[in-house]
Structures are given as structure tokens and as C-alpha cells.
Amino acid sequence: MQNTINLQPITLQQLGWQPFFQQQLTLEDYEQAVIARVIAHHRSGYELLTKQGRHTLPILSQMPLMTVGDWVLLDQQNRFSRLLDRHSLFSRKAAGTKIAEQYIAANVDTVFIVCSLNQDFNLNRIERYLTLAREAQVEPVVVLTKADLCTDAESKRQQVQKLDPMLMTECVNSLEPESVQPLMQWCGKGKTVTFLGSSGVGKSTLINTLMGHNEQKTAGIRADDDKGRHTTTSRSLHFLPRGGILLDTPGMRELQLADCQHGLRETFSDIEALATRCRFSDCHHQTEPGCAVQRAVESGNLDPRRLKNYLKLLREQERNSASLAELRAKERQFSKLCRSVKKERP
Template identity: 40%
Template sequence: MNSDSGEKIRPQKYKLEDLGWDDSLASAFEKYGGSYVPGRVSSRHKTVFDVITCRGSVQAGASGALHRIGKFPAVGDFVVLLPVPEAGTYTIVDILPRKTVFSRGVPGKDGSDQVIAANIDTVFIVTAIGPDFNSRRIERYLAIVHSSGAKPVILINKADLSEDPDSVIDSLSLSASGVPVIAISALMQSGLSQLEQFLSPGTTVALIGSSGVGKSTLINALLKKEVQATGGNRESDGKGRHKTTVRQLFILDNGALVIDNPGLREVGPGTSGSGMSEAFHDIIELAAGCRFSDCRHENEPGCAVRKAVEDGVLPQERLDNYLRLSRELEFQQEKAEIGSARLERKRWKGISKAARDIGELKKR
């Protein structure tokens, strides 16, 4: 279906408020003229983005200016679109300020983060009964989510496979650090009523977790229809088959928005360590009693953290994971600083070259 201007638009329409639009976004958009249209990115396909607007769902590419500065929208971003009626296309010319940014560290020399999703209110950390269940991985997820500004909730899926799911919840009591832990079965659609408190109209929830934990099955259960392909468990290890390949935003019947993510193979902590104090608040509190303020909790005398391990108050595995993540964060920060310095040198090299070119022109 085409509009009067010839632009290709899909018919389903929403009010901006239905997408999570608020006064701060409206204020940021005010500087743009009447030709521009706001929207929210619902999925990305390499260089093309699906964007939901009050006119309908459209496809758009990022402008050359955004390409030059390496600034690309993520799923969940609110963007500024410029319609090109004569071509029947849209171009994303800017990204409006993000309320929260969910990202992870990625391999590379510059230590940069990969933005997974933006403007998230709550993140469902999905794990499952069976081989995938790993409290150390959940601690990593918690550090990342706390850093994003969103609120984490831990979902233990496939609870129907356990005779005592409450014992699994209890085993996460220390790692969860007060974060809600909910046992569900997306396939059997049990326990889903407990999620309603996080799925109010206009709020955005993102699902993260490793491949095969049942995120797509949960999406289908929440939407009450098959929108995501799912696979059964492999007989070899009991894990579900990975199906989701594209991040995508869905709108539930009650008006809540949910973002499904492909399984994360690597869970790097990135350059943002702000979530560590919340994910490991017990260790941070113990560290206040260390003899030295810069104690690394390894071999220093008077270390209150190691004393807690010796006394059986703090599990050795939790401390080991904290130290491992702390070292990764330090390494990522060093890479980020080196990458920033390299970009700054490149920028000044370009400025110097431009100045020389101008000097040569004046001599002529």
C-alpha cells in the first residue's frame, strides 16, 4: 500500500506514545522541521532498517553523514527520518538521545562496545534448566544489564523439566543479588502471568540469553501466535536449536514492546564497569573492610574479601568470577583508550593535511 506521496508504507499504524515516546524525545525532535518524521527501529538487516512510525512501518537506510561518523541505529532507537517522496524512500538522518543503552564488549583492537538494543526498561535474562544453567554466566549478564540502566529480571525457562525448580531459584540467591528470579515454561505457557508486572503498555523489554534457552518460544507465547521459528531440543545435549538470527521488536496485544535477540555466543563485559558494583555488591561491601584501599583481593594482607572466602561466607567461584570480570574490564578500558588515542591522531593528521593543502593553494 502506498501513500499519496508515493512512499512505500506498510498499513499497520501506531501512535508514537504506543512506542514509548515521551516528552524528552518530543523536545529533542523539536529542532527538526515539518518534513521530518520520527520513528522507532524495529529490526536491522545489514544496511537497511525497519522503522515503525505513526504513518506505518517503513524501511530506511542510514544517511551518508551517519556512515561517515560510524553512528548507526540499534533496535529500539528512536530516529529522525527524512522522506524522499519522489523516490518513495526514507533516510535516517539522526538518532534521538537514548534513555538506556544495552551493549557488550566485542573482540577488536579499539575496545569498542557493540550496542545490542536501546531504550530498554527491563531485560529478561533467560536461562534454562539443564546444560545451559550457569550462575557465573548470569553474573556476567547482570553486570552488563546494570551498566545499561535497565532493570534485570532472571527467567529460568523449561522449569517443567525439573522436579524441584524452587531449588534452582534458591541456588541463584547470591548471584541474583536481589534481582527477581522467576521460573517459567514458555512451551507449556506456565508461570507467564508473573511477567505481567514488567510488561505494561509502552514499556520495552529485551530478551537475552544463550542459544536454545527458549527466547523465541517465549516471544510466541507472549504474542499468542507463531512469529518466531523455534527448534526442539537436541538429543545429544538437551539444548534447544538456535533459530533467531535478527534482533526484532514486537508489540504485544496489551501495548508492551519486546525485543528478541539472537543467542549471545560471547558475553564480554565491555568498557562500562558501572554495573559491577550492583552485580557484586556483596564483594564491594566486603572490600570496604580491606586493610588497603587498592586491595585486589588476591594475595594482599588484611583482605576482608579473602577472609570471607576462608570463613565460608563468600563462595570462591563468585570471587573468581568477579576478579576475572574486573581484569577483562581493565583490559577493555585500556583498549578503548588506545583506540581513542589512535582516532585522535588520525583526526589531527587529517587536519594537518588540510592545513598543508590550504597553504599550497595560497602559494599558487
């Protein structure tokens, strides 16, 4: 362990400590271990925060994969000892053709799904983020930004609300403290919130307003297509004035789903309910006779856009889940081979 930086004393509760984590500790842990939370993740290592201050932890091959928001135990020499079980985890299939799982954030209480009200407004993308949030079993709140630049903000908010009548949806002008004030109800003491959204939707501006100062760099959007530029390039934790903990993540142009069966069922519960009334239990909701889902589309009770996106995400998560399952099987076989080789050595 190296590069320890002394900070103002902080309690575990201020870091987001909850009974869920407390229950995982033994008496020996209480007496010997140092409890730390991962507050930033870099290529070479992790930044941790404890009651004693800030530390850096180099990434070693024998350590489990961790991400921002994780809780870990250190020994008396501030070396890694154990990763505590998570109560929530956001992950995705790694971008591009690479077959790997990428962790986004851990131990989050609320996720702000940020979407701007300009040309970037996209219901399909919001449904994708909702699937991720519900798979992680984290409360989602849709935050529609740049309300000051939109003439039909309420109409778009109603479109989002139709996705789920119980979904919390807020329209904000990220530059105005009064406009973002409704979001503070999810940012209470010890509560961890995170932001998910594409580049350029105003996450960094929103964070600066919530923080009360310029914590994050901001950048404009391209005028020709309203597409954003990356301003956040790493995951990190920030502390809000009211005691909440804000976990920032880079904007993601690509978010491929994997192992999200539960999240899909929750996000598209209306289609799942209709499917139970189809004539065939394995109905694909295309041209099969007696398809209750297609009848709902024809009668105007189901938006064809929503069905198309559901089928697309369903195929995507099945394909990616199968690829990741195959990768995990190969990794288990390799680990087993390594253990057998070690046993055979004299």
C-alpha cells in the same frame, strides 16, 4: 528512502515514546521532522516504523552507529536527520579477537535474562548478564525456563536469588501461557522489554507464548550437551497483545564486557563492600594480608565461585575497556587528520 510499506496507523506512545525523547525536540522538529523508531537492523540498512508506516533506511558512512530501539528524526523526504539521545544502551565488545564495540539494543525499560534449568544453568553467566543490565541502568528480571523438565527448579531459583535478595526471579514453562503470565507485569503499554540469553534457552518459545502466536522459529537442543541452536539471527521489535514492545536479540555464545565498572560494582556490591575493609586500598583479594574478602570466603560468608567470577569479569572489562579506549583514540586522530586535509584543499 525506498520500500515504504503501509501499516495500520500507530501512535508514538504505542512505539514506546516517552517524555525523555520529547524533551529533545525543538519547535522546528515538531513542525518539520518525522519521528521514527528502529525496529530491525540488517547488514544493508535499518527498518523504521513511524506513525505513517514502515520504511527502510540504507546505512550511509556519515550516519552514527544505531541499533534496534533507537529513535531517529527524518526530514520530509524521509532521509536521516538526527539520532536522539538514548536513555539506555546495551553494548558489548565484539565477539572474537576483533577490537570493536557492538550495540545490542537501545531504549529498553526491562531486560529478561533468560537461562534454562537444564545443564545450561550457569550462575556465572547470569552474573555476566546482570552486569550488562546494571551498566545500562535497566531493570533486570531473571527468567528460568524449562521448569517442567527440571526436578530441582526451586533450588536453582534460590541459588539465583542469593545473588541479590532484591532480584526479581521467575521460573516458567515457556509453552504454557499461564506459566509466563507473571512476566506480563513488565510488558505494559509503551514499555520496551528485551531478552538476553544463550542459544537454546527457550527465548523464541517464550516470545511465541507471550505474543499468543508463532512469531519466532524454534529449534531443539543437542541431546548430548543441552546446548542450543541459533533460531533468531537478527534484532527486531515485536508488539505484544497488551501494548508492550518486545525487542528480540540473537542468542550470544560470547558476551565480553567492556566499560562496565558501574555494572560490576552493582552486581557484586557485597564484594565491593567487603573490599572497603581490606587492610590495603589496592588489595587484589588474593594472598594479601588483612584481606577482608578472603576472610569472608574462609568463614563461609562468601561463595568462592562468586569471588572467582568477580575477579575474572573485573580483569576482562579492564582489558577490553583499555583496548576500546585505544581504538577510540586512534579513530579521533584519524578524523582530525581527515578534517585538516579537507581544510588544506584549495
